[in-house]
Amino acid sequence: MKRKNHIPPKLAHRFLTWFLRDDLAEEVQGDLEEQFYRELDITSPFRARLNYCYQVVNYLRPFAIGKSRSIQLIYYAMFQNYFKIGWRNLLKYRNYSIINILGLSIGFGATLLLLLIINYENSYDKFHADHDNLYRVATRDADGNISDLIVTPQIPLMREEYPDIIGATRFFDGWSILQYDDTYALTGYHIVDPDFADMFNFRALKGNIKEALSTRDQMILTVSFAEKLFGSDDPMGQTVSIVDEDLHFTVAAIVEDPPKNSSLKFEVLIPWANAPSWLDVDQAGNWYNTFMTGYVRLSLHAKPEQTEEKLRAFVQDHFLEERKSSQIALLPLSDEHFRLTNNKRIISILGIIAVAILLISCLNFMNLSISQLLGRTKEIGVRKVMGSKRGQLVNQFTIEGLIISLFAIVIGIMTVYSILPKVNTYFSFDIRIGLMENLSILYFIAAICLFTLLICTLWPSVALSGLKPVNSMKGVITSKKSGGYFRKGLIVLQFSSSILLIVGTVVIWSQVQFMKNRDLKFSGDHVVSMLSWPELFKDADKTKQELIALRDQLENETLVKSATLTECVPGSYNENYNGFQSVDSVESKSVSLRQTTVDHKYFDTFKMKIVYGRNFSQANESDKQTVIINETAMKAFGWTDIDDKQLRSGGGAQIYNVIGVVEDYYYQSLKRSIQPVIHFYNPEVTTRLAVRLDPDRLREGIAMLESKWNKMDPYEPFDYSFVDETFDALYKEQERLGTTSSLFSLIAIIIAGLGLFSITSYTIRLRKKEIGIRKVLGASMWSIIVNLSGTFGVLILSSFVLVCPLIYLLSDAFLKDFTYRITLSPWIFIAGGAMVFLTAMLIVSVQSGKAAMENPVNALRDE
Amino acid sequence: MKETRLGEFEEVVMLLVGILGDEEAYAFRIADEFKSQTGRSGSIGAVHSTLSRLEGKGFLSSEMGKATAARGGRRKRIYTITAFGQKVLTASRDFKMSLWQQYPALAIEKLNYGM
Known part of the structure; x- marks a missing residue:
């Protein structure tokens, strides 16, 4: 009587099972229970419970605590089995596997490529050790407009008067013919101050930049220009002349060509000491003609905003009366590339595309894996009944997912690697993947791989391994309620992303066409x-x-x-x-x-x-x-x-x-x-x-x-x-962006299409019997097609409705960059949406048509 | 060389294993017996830990017994003394016996009445 009403304290019991080694569980629980009921017989229930707790706590001894979990055997044979089953399934559902691998590898490759491009664009001017403290000097007028050219005397005076500025150089560019012996070459030369050497980290191959720039009549050449002018001769110590200025220089240093991701480009550097008089002496008191580029380096503790404030006094002291309302602006060198190309927004658009594609392909993969695993509910049930633990099922499905996604990742990486040279030419980039060049990129790749693997494999297996054996044995697919919504959600997300990309591309192209076709009020043809x-x-x-x-x-x-x-x-x-x-x-x-x-x-x-x-x-x-x-x-x-x-x-x-x-x-x-x-x-x-x-x-x-x-x-x-x-x-950047985003949008919709293809064919397979019965009861082929396609149609329409506001916001932000911009007409949205809708409907209706034409006997006959 | 000496608690536990025999020598019973024999209370965990240590040293061996309805169908782990354990136990007793034999009779009197 007493016994039935009392059981050992639950909390203590759970605590015990939590920490106790698995192999001790049976005997210890038995012992403690025996003890508990004995105590119950001789003392009060309270005391018995107390005693139970005491005993549990007393089991907190090294020998009993659950290191067992790690000691447990690694079931080598089971792993072998997982691989075998995984491989067989891969071959058995060949079409799914190909679609899966193809989709994921395209998606992965595309994302990787985009991220490499973004990473490269961000790397501009970062190779200078002190790039955080380098600024281009500009003026900001009362209306906030930036003019990045300055007057000649400004730089040396700023350097002199402001201790925060620990380096300053002018970077004047002139064009001229340079002569060595009887070789002539047209080139841009740059006249710079001696601080140039300390501020920027261009690498000298021969000679010393600093020395060369602080000595009169010396000149620095880049390696490729030296080759052009000198051929195989050794340029060091030779004399080079600028013909029209009647200037003669000794070559004192050879530097590496400025890297492609440098905003400062030069072939020839000349010390300011040699500046021709029209540039130096004549300009000394010229505070109105702005044609000079200048850079400063701030000391480590100086904040650019504060320095700009301090420089207000400089404007008052030196600037001409009519320019006193303007302010000196310090533009960070690390932003210089984005400022010049105006493509910071473009880069963020590419970033969005990258994430969208990775998301689409991962979702696709997940959706496919889940629906494919749903076809294996019986297997899951049998495995569970035979004593497989949830963790083991997770292991199994994860390994199967791993096989596929590793395939995909390897294919993706190889593709990117092989097309990288073409990408470099097209964008005139200099992206390299290699251990020596950029270890960080490799970490980057590893991180995306891991992300892909996690999303794609772990998640579906965890979700599916939770199926109840009895249901799965019966073949009841529990997903009809919760999982169904989830998968539908994934489809919606996928198609939202595709619509976003397509409409975005249309917007970019319309803007480019708009700019190209606008009446320029002059005629430059012919x-x-x-x-x-x-x-x-x-x-x-x-x-x-x-x-x-x-x-x-x-x-x-x-x-x-x-x-x-x-x-x-x-x-x-x-x-x-x-x-x-x-x-x-x-x-x-x-x-x-x-x-x-x-x-x-x-x-x-x-x-x-x-x-x-x-x-x-x-x-x-x-x-x-x-x-x-x-x-x-x-x-x-x-x-x-x-x-x-x-x-x-x-x-x-x-x-x-x-x-x-x-x-x-x-x-x-x-x-x-x-x-x-x-x-x-x-x-x-x-x-x-x-x-x-x-x-x-x-x-x-x-x-x-x-x-x-x-x-x-x-x-x-x-x-x-x-x-x-x-x-x-001038619209090259926009056109490139247009091409890039159309290409990647195409990729995105292909992936989404592949996904839709396999999802529909899977769903139709599940509903085979239903279709058969409908046909037997007299449903027409068309009604079946409409019935099957309807669900997907609704999904795509709802994703369109969901994503429209987001598209509007993003395109509006993109168009803000342009003074003359298109107005966003609803037709752009409708066209993009319609394109996705029609493609999707085509895929779905072809498949449902196939199912609808099937002989119902084949569908209804089971086993 | 493995540790072959026995602590006091270890020795008692081993003796109890021997006393309880083939059917009864499992952790709860031993702890229970320990309490009734010595009047000291020891937790099952403490006994179990000692048992597993003694098993590790090779003095005891163990086997899962048959399932019984009494404890929710869970089986017991029954400990038995190995031949080596028997030898160590005997050696321990003999050692103490030899010490007692050398002990002066008078001193025993003293000990008995002194405290």
Whole structure:
């Protein structure tokens, strides 16, 4: 009587079983129970329970505590069996296995590749040991606009006056012909301050950078430029001349080429001590003309924001009156690449794609594994009845999953490895996978592998091993309620990601097309442009006159419509600004104008419209003191007409008459808005020659130009580019992104399609009997197809509805980068959604059609 | 060389194993017997730990007994003394006997009345 009402304290009992060695469990529990009931007979239940607890605690002895679990045998034979069964299942469901491996390896490979790209983009300028403390000096005007060029005297003065700045260098780029012996090479050279050596970590192969930069008349060459100029000769100690500046240098150091992931690119470095007088002496007091790049290094403890604050005093002390409202900005070098290419957002988009693809393929894999394992419920049941523990089932399914996912990962890695060179060429990247180059990437790969393996294998096996043996023996698939929702959820997630990627791609492409197709208000088709400095020719003075003659003479050629000599062509305007004031207005507001110099043929050649006033005229000698501004500039000065309007340039006494206003044309990427522009007139500017050719006889025209060019004795061979093509190249980044994201979206939808294919075929297999019965009872083929496809249709529609707001937010964020952007029309969404929907429905209906046409006898006959 | 000396508790436990015999020498019974024989209480865990130590030294061997309804169908682990264990036990007794034989008779009187 007493016994039945009392059992040993549950908590103590559970504690005992928790810590006790498994092999002792039986005897100890027996002993303690015997003791308990004995105590119960002779004392009170309370005392018996107390005693039980006491006994349990007393079993907390080293010999009894559960090290047994690790001591347990590793069932080698069982593992062998798992592998065998896993392998057999792989072969038995060959189609599933191929789809599974293919899907996962594509997904894994794509993710890996994207992550490598992202990692590379993030690696820009990080190779400088002190990259966290390096900043590019810029100015931020009152409206928050950044101008990254500065005046010449600014850098040395900042270095002198601010102890926080422990290094500073100018990085002036000039182009010229360099001469060694009788070899000439056109190259960009950079003039830098001695601090350059300490701030940046470019590696010297021969000589010493620091020494070379602090000594007059010495020069540093990159290895590839040295090869170009010297061939096999040893360049060290040789003399190199810059022909047009009459400067002569001794080569004092050879450095490695700046890595591809460096924002600073150079071939030749020259110490500032050798700067030509027009750059150094003449500019010493010039606080208005910004054309210099400068970098500073802050001391370890200086915060950039605080330093910017302190530099306000510098602006007050030195800057011109009209620029005193602006502020010196320090732009981190580690962000420089993103700032220049404006692709930080692009990189995050690629990141989203990478995660989405990995997610899609893992979900796919999971979904497939689960549905495949559901077909093996009987096996699970039998195994459980035969004494298999849950842990062992987990082991088994994990091993099967491991086989497949390891296959997939290996295939994925090999694919990435083999296409990496092509990717590098396409993006002009320099990604390398190797032990020596980047150990961190390998960790990275290992981490994704582990993630994939965990998600893909452990999870389904844990979920499935929990099935109740009785149910699974009966073949009852318990998933009909809970698991079914879960799998449906996975499908929804998968298709949401696919729709996201596809619509995103459509948005990117529409934006690129929009920018390319926009009326640029100038015409660059069939206009070839070539760099035509007189210095590029052996006799510079003669060539200058020849070029001017050539321009005038080309007018008469039948192959040529029009020709102009100019400083810049649209798409490559210099970042050259100066402040201008209206002379007659009382409150003399200064406007920063982008400066360019053109001749009288410029606007005609590019078919730009003069909307007020007139074009420059060659006949009119006084036109050299006149300027033409664009509409934006006119608005900036608040003018409604240009009668008697004059401009005074900042820092100079020069006064210009405004004789015309040109319609706002796009001289730079549509990512940026049109700024106020001023065109100076110089009929003898010879930086570039631009020629509009007869569209029907382009080839002849170019051949004609080449022969004329070669007659002028150039150092370098004839080289030309079409202005419209150069301009379109400004969208290279966006186009690449478009291509990349379309490619990867395609991959994503293929994976999702594969997944849907196997899920439907599996579901249909499960419902085989149901279909058979329906047919026997008179259901038509169509009603069956509709019935089967309906479920999936609903799932895809709901994923579309779910993902739409997210797509909207992301595309809006992407488009914020562009000044001229498309409006997001609902059609983009509907088109993307419809595409996914139709693809999915095609897959599903083909399969359900197949099932619906099946003879019901085959379905209903069992075993 | 394995430890062959016996502690006091170990010796008693071994003797009890011998006394209880083939059917009864399992941890709970031994602990119970220990209590009734010595009047000291010892937990089953302590006895079990000693038993397993003695088994490790080779003095005892054990086997799972038959299932009985009494303890929820769980089996008992029955300990028996091995030949080696028997030898160690005998040696321990002989050693003490020899010590007692050398002990002066007078001293025994003293011991008996002194305290």
